[in-house]
Amino acid sequence: MGYFELIIACVFVNNILLAQFLGNCPFLGTSKKMETAVGMGMAVIFVLVMAGTITWVVYAYILVKFGLVYLRTIAFIVIIASLVQFVEMFLKKSIPALYAGLGIFLPLITTNCAVMGVCVLNIDKEFTFLQALVASTFYAVGFGLALVLFAGLRERILLARVPKPLQDTSIALITAGMISLAFFAFQGMV
Amino acid sequence: MPKTLVQEFTKGLWQELPPFRLVLGLCPTLGVTTSMENGLGMGIATTFVLFGSNILISMLRSVIPSKVRIACFIIIIASFVTIVELLMQAYTYPLYLKLGVFIPLIVVNCILLGRAEAFACKNNVSSSMADGLGIGIGYTLALGSLGAIRELLGHGSVTVWGHLSYNLMSAFPSYHPFTFMVQAPGAFICLGLMLCLINAIGD
Numbered sequence: 001m002g003y004f005e006l007i008i009a010c011v012f013v014n015n016i017l018l019a020q021f022l023g024n025c026p027f028l029g030t031s032k033k034m035e036t037a038v039g040m041g042m043a044v045i046f047v048l049v050m051a052g053t054i055t056w057v058v059y060a061y062i063l064v065k066f067g068l069v070y071l072r073t074i075a076f077i078v079i080i081a082s083l084v085q086f087v088e089m090f091l092k093k094s095i096p097a098l099y100a101g102l103g104i105f106l107p108l109i110t111t112n113c114a115v116m117g118v119c120v121l122n123i124d125k126e127f128t129f130l131q132a133l134v135a136s137t138f139y140a141v142g143f144g145l146a147l148v149l150f151a152g153l154r155e156r157i158l159l160a161r162v163p164k165p166l167q168d169t170s171i172a173l174i175t176a177g178m179i180s181l182a183f184f185a186f187q188g189m190v
Numbered sequence: 191m192p193k194t195l196v197q198e199f200t201k202g203l204w205q206e207l208p209p210f211r212l213v214l215g216l217c218p219t220l221g222v223t224t225s226m227e228n229g230l231g232m233g234i235a236t237t238f239v240l241f242g243s244n245i246l247i248s249m250l251r252s253v254i255p256s257k258v259r260i261a262c263f264i265i266i267i268a269s270f271v272t273i274v275e276l277l278m279q280a281y282t283y284p285l286y287l288k289l290g291v292f293i294p295l296i297v298v299n300c301i302l303l304g305r306a307e308a309f310a311c312k313n314n315v316s317s318s319m320a321d322g323l324g325i326g327i328g329y330t331l332a333l334g335s336l337g338a339i340r341e342l343l344g345h346g347s348v349t350v351w352g353h354l355s356y357n358l359m360s361a362f363p364s365y366h367p368f369t370f371m372v373q374a375p376g377a378f379i380c381l382g383l384m385l386c387l388i389n390a391i392g393d
Contacts, residue, residue, distance in 0.1 A: 021221035074268040113298040165390035177378030
């Protein structure tokens with residue numbers, strides 16, 4: 001598979017939120033306002049690119065080499081958690097403006113299954129290093145895209161009169177289903 | 191007022207039913223419920239991890255320093271997930287392949303960290319055990335029922351476990367399977383409608 005196809009597959013066809021169902025908690029949690037959605041999207045792109053490549057390197061050069069493949073889950077979650085902590089401290093010290101924007105979203109990323117999910121998928125699909133880098137970047141872009149689209153719709157839903165049992169999460173899920181249906185049309189493109 | 195063990199157990203079945211009442215742990219709820227068997231398998235795996243991690247965390251609650259507690263919880267949970275992964279590879283390999291990426295992702299399921307933080311690190315071992323089992327069984331039933339509905343509508347038949355199955359087409363020969371329900375958009379819409387139903391009953 002060429003890199004162009006890989007990009008299209010990651011952003012649209014196998015969209016991490018709408019086709020693979022990873023990272024749905026922040027998807028529903030941070031999409032009530034456009035501002036928080038953009039912040040979360042940026043934070044995920046920032047962390048996922050690093051986490052995807054670092055976990056790939058650790059898996060290929062440490063876990064496989066020493067026959068420790070069964071420790072994958074523990075190793076990955078520890079890497080992601082410490083990476084998030086490190087990024088947070090680094091941003092606080094050196095780029096305070098970016099920290100102010102991403103700040104509260106960074107700790108939430110540790111338990112975002114999209115990050116862990118992409119790291120595991122990169123390994124399961126036996127990607128090369130460059131493919132893993134491209135896939136991590138564009139899965140994250142797809143996450144951001146879906147989140148921002150969804151936040152735009154949810155802001156409009158706030159103005160609508162929704163029947164009481166359907167309010168909040170319920171109508172949000174049905175709306176997400178509609179966006180997912182739109183993304184479903186990309187199936188078969190690659 | 192301290193609750194009895196029975197109350198700790200039963201609250202997970204309705205009052206704090208994870209995917210519907212607390213709206214936590216949605217990724218596996220949407221991702222694996224294409225059939226009842228997958229839903230139940232995922233639920234049982236999660237229950238095992240939740241039960242084990244709740245016990246261990248409540249046993250160690252006085253030893254774990256509160257500043258690094260989240261990291262400790264994650265390591266404990268990740269160890270149990272690794273155990274489940276290895277057990278499933280050994281005994282239920284086809285199911286392991288079907289659930290795929292969602293098994294290692296039990297680590298980042300918000301329910302587990304949520305229960306560890308909100309319950310197990312503050313309560314004794316026996317009530318944490320009851321809590322873990324109750325929430326886990328509630329989660330299994332929720333995933334199983336969502337899986338059953340989607341499979342029934344999408345394929346026209348339900349496989350409970352092994353050869354135990356029910357075919358809708360034999361009762362209603364004119365029924366045409368509604369494949370939409372087992373595909374990605376159907377998951378969101380089905381869960382949304384189920385939440386709506388639960389809200390309507392609960393309030």
